[in-house]
Amino acid sequence: MFDCSKCPGYCCSYHIIPVTRRDLKRLAAHFAITVGRAKAKFTVKNDAEHKKDGEFKMRRKADEYFGRICRFFDTEKRCCTVYAARPAICRAYPTGRCGYYDFLANERSTQEDPELVALTWNK
Numbered sequence: 394m395f396d397c398s399k400c401p402g403y404c405c406s407y408h409i410i411p412v413t414r415r416d417l418k419r420l421a422a423h424f425a426i427t428v429g430r431a432k433a434k435f436t437v438k439n440d441a442e443h444k445k446d447g448e449f450k451m452r453r454k455a456d457e458y459f460g461r462i463c464r465f466f467d468t469e470k471r472c473c474t475v476y477a478a479r480p481a482i483c484r485a486y487p488t489g490r491c492g493y494y495d496f497l498a499n500e501r502s503t504q505e506d507p508e509l510v511a512l513t514w515n516k
């Protein structure tokens with residue numbers, strides 16, 4: 394249905410990757426630091442209008458394709474660098490099909506370019 398290893402990581406570029414207290418504990422253990430340090434280093438507070446998504450979200454960094462992407466994303470290899478310690482939302486997504494991968498596969502087929510990743514919105 395989808396193959397994340399052939400995708401430039403669109404879902405990791407979402408504006409809000411919620412980070413729960415449990416996620417912070419997992420990340421803190423992964424890096425052998427305190428939960429407080431993990432919170433300060435890896436997250437920022439959600440805007441008031443997005444508080445329903447949780448109090449904290451992942452910090453982001455610049456990305457060639459999507460403008461901004463999760464701080465833990467390897468922008469050269471196009472994969473997660475904390476896969477074993479990734480937040481619950483990343484473990485749960487996607488359910489069933491991935492709409493982005495459907496779109497990408499269709500574009501690659503239509504343009505006869507199996508490596509196509511030239512998607513440069515959000516800059």
Ligand code: SF4
Nearest residue numbers: 397400403404491494
């Ligand atoms: S879930 Fe979809 S968007 Fe995310 S990396 Fe996999 S194929 Fe890409």
Ligand code: SF4
Nearest residue numbers: 405463465466473483
């Ligand atoms: S933690 Fe990993 S899987 Fe989750 S958004 Fe960041 S790079 Fe993607």
